[in-house]
Amino acid sequence: MLRKLIKHELRATGRMMGPMLLIVLVAAVGGNISTYRLLETSNGVLNTLGIVLLSAFFIAILTSGVMAFALMVERFYKNLLRDEGYLTMTLPVSVHEHIWAKLLTSLIWWIAVLAVAAVSMLILVFSRNMMQEIGDILAQLHIADLNLAQNLPHLVLFCVELALLLAVGGACVCLHFYAALAVGCSFTHHKDALSVAGFFVLPAIWHVIQRVAMFLINLMNLEGVGLWLQGLPQATQTHLTMLGVTVVTAIPAALYYVLTAHFLKNRLNLG
Amino acid sequence: MRWSFANDLPIYTQLVEQIKVGVVTGAFPPGERLPSVRDLATEAGVNPNTMQRALAQLESEGLVYSQRTAGRFVTEDEARIGEAKRDLAQKHVARFMEAMRSLAISREETLSLLEAEYGKETGDE
Amino acid sequence: MNVLTCNALSKAYGKTPALSGVSLNVESGHIVGLLGPNGSGKTTLIKLANGLLTPDDGTITVCGMRPGKGSHALVSYLPERAVLPEWMSVTQILDFYADFYADFNRDAAQEMIRHLGIEEKQRIRQMSKGTREKVQLIMVMSRQAKLYLLDEPIGGVDPATRDYILSTIISNYNPEAAVVISTHLIADVEKILDDVIFLNRGCVVLENSVDEIRETRGVSVDALFREVFKC
Incomplete structure (x- = not known):
């Protein structure tokens, strides 16, 4: 069922995100023409047009990011907690599947926005001799750091860790919104105001928990652990730090998830 | 068939009576297969359970019969249909008499009113 | 078999009670x-049966299960909106x-859509209010459910549409299922009902x-209703 939920979720969001991402790519072509043609001439009108096209490109990228973000909030609120919720929340689907469908769809669009942004940047700077330049850079890298081959596994692992951290971080941002909405909308009156309040109160509570946890950790004698860490090779230290940051990000994400699921399952109160 | 329902009687008794009228007047001819319960119910705009009850009642009165697989049929027994016709007529007469009595109209007046009504009908022809 | 069972069910919106100790059974x-x-409290009861609201007190079960x-x-559910x-x-x-x-049953639904003369590529946005309600009802009645919960299916539509809706319900519901129709337009539905439940102030x-x-x-x-709920 999760697959079907995501399919319909992509259908609902794709009709906005699809054209938006296409606009970004088209705008990148426009930007490319600006940089290499319009801005190179001494014609004032063409120069102005070049600046307009270039700004349009950056605005398009920015808008696609904002849109992905707004859709994340809007879909959860409108599709689950407002009138459409009468249809969605009575599907033979568990609350967990609903949350995961919304979460994964949001992450898919965020990844798509990043990917399209990267591709569009390439389009923007593309020129005939670009391939040549890239080749030159790679060659220089090769000369500069002969250890590259040796360090490659660490580099790959680091990239994976970074991707994981970004995904968990993104999930945490989503779940923060979801939890605030789920809690706020469980009340009979002032659902919207209480959702906004929840948005600020929940992290505050998490902050207090964090403080208490830090205090308790400080009470323990962890000097041995610190020394052990310092004794490790540089690369291992980096990996452990990445993992540590990911875990610390995952804890509030998990708490927000539990809160969201509980409120959707046991405190649903559609107006 | 036209279906219409009064407010003060059970729907099921009204259905029994209206199907009876249908049989007597030939809207449902002898030996003909009746539509399914659901179709009849949809046509009359009533609950299928109520229609089912009405047909069961008609079956016990011998006006329709069911064949296990083929469905329900109107009886071919002309005598039985004639009897039903008389029953219906009697019911109307009883209702009419009741109305006359409540208006305190005497037997002679009633009869002369009937005569006049019949005269009008033949006069029209 | 009991398809819908409520036991001392209560629900309030803030301080306003919507249902107070409702117990009832609906059989298939x-x-x-x-x-x-x-x-x-009609809509509140139906929303509770769909798990869209959480009871304050008492229990509600559908085919022996808590809503979920x-x-x-x-359950095939037609919301009032x-x-x-x-x-x-x-x-x-x-x-x-x-x-x-x-x-x-997709074929049945498509047949009814075609019968109404609605193009399948037409969007909800392009439809009149009455057509939207018909499409929603067709989807709900094209399921072979155990319980149909129809909240105000004939509210705010013209008499011809009302007839269409009622005949769609009669000719499509699963005979082993139970149908619950909430309405205040009693004269129109009374002929298709087996039983009635009168709710007043929860x-x-x-x-x-x-x-x-x-x-x-x-x-x-209808007359009894007017008598019971005389203002």
């Missing part, structure tokens, strides 16, 4: 009218129902069969 094979004036994933598969997303086309809505409900005030009411009291349910 019956079409039941949930009747009451506006604000008597399991019961949703057995328009809930089909406006951007969706008829085809997309058919996909949606076919994907999520194993008991959805309490059940009468539970009886339509023919019994007519037989013993010599009045229609």
